[in-house]
Amino acid sequence: MTRHYNFCAGPAALPEAVLVRARDELLDYRGRGLSVMEMSHRSPEYVAIAEQAERDLRELLAIPDNYRVLFTQGGATLQFAAVPYNLLGLGGQANFLHTGIWGKKAIAEARHLFGDAPVAASSEAGGHAAVPRQSDIALTEDAAYLHYTANETIGGLEFDYIPEAVRPDGRQIPLVCDMSSSILSGPLDVSRFGVIYAGAQKNIGPAGLVVVIVREDLLDRARADMPSLLGYRALAEAGSMVNTPATYSWYLAGLVFQWLKDDIGGLAAMDAINNRKAEKLYAAIDGSELYSNPIARRNRSRMNIPFVLADDRLDKPFLEGAEAAGLLNLKGHRSVGGMRASLYNAVPEAAVDALIEFMGDFERRKG
Amino acid sequence: MTRHYNFCAGPAALPEAVLVRARDELLDYRGRGLSVMEMSHRSPEYVAIAEQAERDLRELLAIPDNYRVLFTQGGATLQFAAVPYNLLGLGGQANFLHTGIWGKKAIAEARHLFGDAPVAASSEAGGHAAVPRQSDIALTEDAAYLHYTANETIGGLEFDYIPEAVRPDGRQIPLVCDMSSSILSGPLDVSRFGVIYAGAQKNIGPAGLVVVIVREDLLDRARADMPSLLGYRALAEAGSMVNTPATYSWYLAGLVFQWLKDDIGGLAAMDAINNRKAEKLYAAIDGSELYSNPIARRNRSRMNIPFVLADDRLDKPFLEGAEAAGLLNLKGHRSVGGMRASLYNAVPEAAVDALIEFMGDFERRKG
Structure with a gap:
């Protein structure tokens, strides 16, 4: 068996310890005689798995008791519809911070509906090189909530603060955050948010699962005309089992939460590791003549680090050399080109060290 | 490692050969150095997996070229909304055959929206003991399509024919089928249908994936006001990758399709095995004094076989004895009580033999 270093932006690397445990339990979950994939979602053994996962996530993020945690399907993309369906039932408009491609998709879906x-x-005017300041944010009179994208996976742009959502009349409205590519990268004050949602395939688990954390008082603002499966109230009341959930993905997410607790030591420890990984890669980029990153320092993402080579004819040999060195999936998103190293939780510090070494070697040989 | 016999109605048993292969490839997919779970859905290796799965499904079901196959999320329940969104854009009403709990849920969602x-x-008047005959079906003048549930998982009621969908004006309209619990149980004439959809967690793979087979000319009847992710046209054009699909579930579905082709020998062979399994269990039920099944013979499901004990005080010892004998998940759905043995493709004939033997023993000892 070979395990390479995987810098994919998502579906992304998973902790090896999680995969080993999943493998060992795959045909027979702890002597039960069947796979987790083969369990009824309503069986006592599966319900125990699901509830443990929620408890561990609550502990990791210190989620207050007045928040509900939903494990549902359709990725962040379906939440682009579910959020306005669930929050615009009392009228008003969704307001958005636009900081890149994912924010733009959320806006487009709200406009479509x-x-x-x-x-x-x-x-946008600054090429998404820095996020708007708090003082730049101007909500409409009828704003029902403010939506933003904590970390733009493609642009490599991350908020360095949690925005305040205050209307011109002084009223505070719910803050909604797409946290797909930065959730669990460090501690978080959940109480600042009305809704947090995150596609699993970066820091939580495999693709096909999305986690929604919603403040209880927001469960009764839904429009009547949405597909029933998108309703937060119904999902919350059914323990996310309105229909059969993505049981195996939920189980794997639980293994990731246990890994964060037991192997890493919680989100403060994860935070320190993520800082170290990102800082050393940005230092290598900034210290080179060949590589560069365009993002303002205060908003540089810790999770997704895009960089370009001074001569794009070197892109192909760079990627080929990296792959030959066991450094996978460094190609930038097709919409921006260049390179991107995603340093999610499961990417070990040794992977970053190996990447930096390769980049230095490559610069000396070709740059 | 122990593997018991699993009669769960869903998420259901998977072929052991599929689980073994998934286990062996879990940390390192064929020397690529990463898990399928960790692959970008747009990487060449993952696209090859996804395309192979579609090709194998097309071959198994002999799907005509003018049908598109979608691999999406949200289960059959989200399709209860997606189907009317996609097919009612030109006006008209959805018409339904109501044969049990799942049909009723599909009707409820269409009414809700x-x-x-x-x-x-x-x-319903006959307690869902037999499906309506073709001559009983009366479509409305403005019927846009006819929806039915091929096999009612809870009631154990299966259509023994494919309905014709003809309006009073003589015009044929698309036939839509929820085939979640019987797809791939035998050969099928796909050309009779406008849309077939099936949650994966019975005969396809793990929960969290739904397969939609849609005739191409139906891609342009969608309403404008639906969540973008539900649109068949967009999913078809994007190869089901409008957003990140449930990549690992899709891969596992592909392994199941390969097992059906290579280990079983195709759907005609599967059909024969399924006939044999169901016939012997119904024969054991009918030949006993203790067990009974209420469904008309022509509509008895091959996949889900509910039965009751003549004295329901024996239910508990029956279930305890079965579990002790390694026969899992025989309890009937909470809405109907009694027992239910689901004999999906992955449940081996030996499991049915063991169940029949246990039932006979139990009747002699307790009945």
């Missing part, structure tokens, strides 16, 4: 979705602040 | 959903025929 509900006609308008005002942008309260945007970093 | 669109106000009315006429029932063209129902088996």
